[in-house]
Amino acid sequence: MPKVRVHNVTVSLDGFMAGPNQRLDAPFGDGVGWGDELHAWFVGAMEDLAAGKGGTDVEYFARGDRNIGATIMGRNMFGPQRGAWEDESWQGWWGDNPPYHHDVFVHTHHPRPTLEMAGGTTFHFTDESPDQVLGRAFAAADGKDVRIGGGAATIRQYLSAGLIDELHLAVAPMLIGRGERLLDDLGAGIDGYRVSELVGSSTVTHAVLVRR
Amino acid sequence: MPKVRVHNVTVSLDGFMAGPNQRLDAPFGDGVGWGDELHAWFVGAMEDLAAGKGGTDVEYFARGDRNIGATIMGRNMFGPQRGAWEDESWQGWWGDNPPYHHDVFVHTHHPRPTLEMAGGTTFHFTDESPDQVLGRAFAAADGKDVRIGGGAATIRQYLSAGLIDELHLAVAPMLIGRGERLLDDLGAGIDGYRVSELVGSSTVTHAVLVRR
Ligand SMILES: NC(=O)c1ccc[n+]([C@@H]2O[C@H](COP(=O)([O-])OP(=O)(O)OC[C@H]3O[C@@H](n4cnc5c(N)ncnc54)[C@H](OP(=O)(O)O)[C@@H]3O)[C@@H](O)[C@H]2O)c1
Ligand SMILES: NC(=O)c1ccc[n+]([C@@H]2O[C@H](COP(=O)([O-])OP(=O)(O)OC[C@H]3O[C@@H](n4cnc5c(N)ncnc54)[C@H](OP(=O)(O)O)[C@@H]3O)[C@@H](O)[C@H]2O)c1
Numbered sequence: 472m473p474k475v476r477v478h479n480v481t482v483s484l485d486g487f488m489a490g491p492n493q494r495l496d497a498p499f500g501d502g503v504g505w506g507d508e509l510h511a512w513f514v515g516a517m518e519d520l521a522a523g524k525g526g527t528d529v530e531y532f533a534r535g536d537r538n539i540g541a542t543i544m545g546r547n548m549f550g551p552q553r554g555a556w557e558d559e560s561w562q563g564w565w566g567d568n569p570p571y572h573h574d575v576f577v578h579t580h581h582p583r584p585t586l587e588m589a590g591g592t593t594f595h596f597t598d599e600s601p602d603q604v605l606g607r608a609f610a611a612a613d614g615k616d617v618r619i620g621g622g623a624a625t626i627r628q629y630l631s632a633g634l635i636d637e638l639h640l641a642v643a644p645m646l647i648g649r650g651e652r653l654l655d656d657l658g659a660g661i662d663g664y665r666v667s668e669l670v671g672s673s674t675v676t677h678a679v680l681v682r683r
Numbered sequence: 684m685p686k687v688r689v690h691n692v693t694v695s696l697d698g699f700m701a702g703p704n705q706r707l708d709a710p711f712g713d714g715v716g717w718g719d720e721l722h723a724w725f726v727g728a729m730e731d732l733a734a735g736k737g738g739t740d741v742e743y744f745a746r747g748d749r750n751i752g753a754t755i756m757g758r759n760m761f762g763p764q765r766g767a768w769e770d771e772s773w774q775g776w777w778g779d780n781p782p783y784h785h786d787v788f789v790h791t792h793h794p795r796p797t798l799e800m801a802g803g804t805t806f807h808f809t810d811e812s813p814d815q816v817l818g819r820a821f822a823a824a825d826g827k828d829v830r831i832g833g834g835a836a837t838i839r840q841y842l843s844a845g846l847i848d849e850l851h852l853a854v855a856p857m858l859i860g861r862g863e864r865l866l867d868d869l870g871a872g873i874d875g876y877r878v879s880e881l882v883g884s885s886t887v888t889h890a891v892l893v894r895r
Pocket of ligand 2: 809
């Protein structure tokens with residue numbers, strides 16, 4: 472059975488994936504810069520992987536891309552705009568050839584036309600429910616697994632509904648204090664999960680949640 | 684200068700020190716038993732220390748007792764009663780000879796007479812502010828450090844006010860989902876702290892917060 476997986480989500484020690492006031496010049500919100508303390512391990516793992524090096528961070532990092540046939544994300548992860556789109560020139564944070572190379576479903580209350588990018592990435596914008604979107608994503612993945620990319624609000628919806636099979640997160644040695652907390656407000660959904668791995672590397676602690 | 688320290692506070696991966704509905708037969712609230720997943724590392728470290736064994740958990744555990752001259756705790760950590768004391772027969776969770784052997788200040792809106800126990804532990808009950816209680820605790824500690832024992836509400840007050848110098852916590856591989864979260868609602872207080880250590884053992888991840 473294909474799975475629903477989440478990988479390489481980085482949270483601060485106090486549990487936040489992003490600070491408040493996310494915007495174009497601060498995609499992770501106040502107090503969190505790309506590549507700084509929160510994502511240093513991630514950038515390091517990307518570089519080590521490219522250089523052919525191994526290690527705990529590289530192993531967890533590389534798991535995330537294996538056997539993924541489609542991605543689901545929230546609209547705030549796709550871009551900094553909120554509310555109705557002023558125009559449709561924004562094509563995501565990832566340039567002309569995004570690193571997905573498969574169908575990507577973007578949850579939004581403001582659907583817009585499908586966007587075909589170079590390299591096989593196609594962004595679909597949808598106001599359907601997680602259940603419905605997951606059905607389309609499994610069809611697009613054609614037997615492979617579906618990855619939920621983020622952000623916090625989107626992962627929380629899928630966790631609350633018990634739709635996620637495996638969630639890998641990295642706890643980074645920093646405090647954010649306020650913003651988007653990952654493991655929060657999950658209701659009874661959280662009771663369906665347990666921690667199957669907790670492994671410290673020299674930079675972060677990796678944890679994996681699976682179903683009980 | 685003597686310090687204000689917190690040690691061996693265990694939180695679940697989602698940040699809780701205790702579940703909801705703490706009571707006599709469930710001191711850590713719903714879903715958390717003494718010695719189970721949350722505190723397994725703590726019990727193991729106590730046993731290893733007694734047996735003369737070492738290791739990461741034992742090292743962090745043993746730091747907590749070094750150079751402490753007085754302890755401060757919240758009333759919910761002292762016992763399961765809430766509101767006015769029905770009678771004063773409750774003398775804490777720790778038996779006739781509590782493992783403190785120094786003055787212990789218990790924050791409560793319902794002060795009661797001082798309680799002198801065997802082995803040098805004296806419980807003082809006080810409705811003074813954290814600042815005032817800390818003054819008394821430093822005087823009692825006579826040059827040694829003061830330890831804040833818990834629970835979450837009490838540690839949060841001292842953290843918010845920037846009164847803590849060093850906080851060691853252990854993140855355990857379990858989820859609690861609801862209850863008393865440690866690093867929450869700290870306002871600007873949290874911005875005064877950074878993570879100075881993040882070290883995985885085979886059972887938990889140890890983290891230390893210090894002032895920026
Ligand atoms: N730390 C990490 O590893 C990591 C990883 C990924 C992302 N991030 C960060 O996380 C942040 C984004 O996370 P977030 O929690 O703010 O938001 P998000 O989950 O990316 O997006 C939430 C938005 O998506 C739309 N949406 C979600 N579910 C929907 C549904 N069922 N139906 C219709 N629309 C729905 C809504 O937007 P509308 O109502 O406006 O359409 C909602 O406000 C960014 O700062 C990103 O950089 C961090
Ligand atoms: N996981 C761990 O390592 C660990 C460690 C220690 C404790 N715990 C657990 O934590 C739980 C207790 O934590 P908690 O957060 O519920 O409570 P707590 O901090 O122990 O006690 C809070 C109570 O103390 C009194 N209080 C606190 N500050 C005060 C002030 N400034 N003035 C007057 N009274 C004040 C109030 O009681 P009144 O108004 O009723 O007087 C308040 O409700 C227990 O379940 C305990 O087992 C866990």
